[in-house]
Amino acid sequence: MLKPRRTIIKKELKKDPYVEFLARTKQNLDNNQSMYKKILLGAIAVIIAIVFLTNNYQNNRSISQELLGKAFVTMANNDIDNARIQFEFISDEYGDSESGNLAKYYLARLHFSEKDYLAATSYLNEIRNANFPLNHFNISKFKMMALIAVENKNYDGAVSYYDIALSSAELESQKHIISLDLADTILLMGDYNRSLELVQSVLDNAEPRSTNYSRAEELFGQIKHTKSAS
Secondary structure, three states, X not given: OOOXXXXXXXXXXXXXXXXXXXHHXXXXXXXXXXXXXXXXXXXXXXXXXXXXXXXHHXXXXXXXXXXXXXXXXXXXXXXXXXXXXXXXXXXXXXXXXXXXXXXXXXXXXXXXXXXXXXXXXXXXXXXXXXXXXXXXXXHHHHHHXXXXXXXXXXXXXXXXXXXHHHHHOOOHXXXXXXXXXXXXXXXXXXXXXXXHHHHHHHHHHOOOOOHHHHHHHHHHHHHHHHHHHO
């Protein structure tokens, strides 16, 4: 025999946890409608700001890269004064961006080639911690800093910069060039043994009759001669 369907009274409905949750949620929404509208509007404003800043960043990046390309063309045409002005503009306007750091690197190069080491050092210090996409720039900036240190007879500083450049080098040919530059500097400091070790490592690993091998042979003879004469 079928049991009669039990009638659920209103009082029991209110005790249902799910129903109570829905009721509380609706009441909360009704009571705090103004606050939730403000939160929603704030979230929308944040999203719009992020989209705007992203688009603005992309536009600035595109413009800075275009300006940098024009500066390269100007420099390639040997119009150094105008190239310098263009690099300075990019450096000032785009700061620590990739284009801004590249502009500072080339400004350092230009001043270095003119033996204006004070100005070159100023730009090199600004990009000291910059990580360039092409490793060539990371090595080159520390080599310039090392050469400036040698000019100022700051041999310890030069050795430190060459060590950083050497640890950053990826190609064997780069390592050989830096090792020989480092050996040259250490020879000036009178450390013949370490200088010889660096030169010997190049002789052991460089291709015979290559530029680096020939330079290592010459430096090896120079170290031996200087050591015997001291």
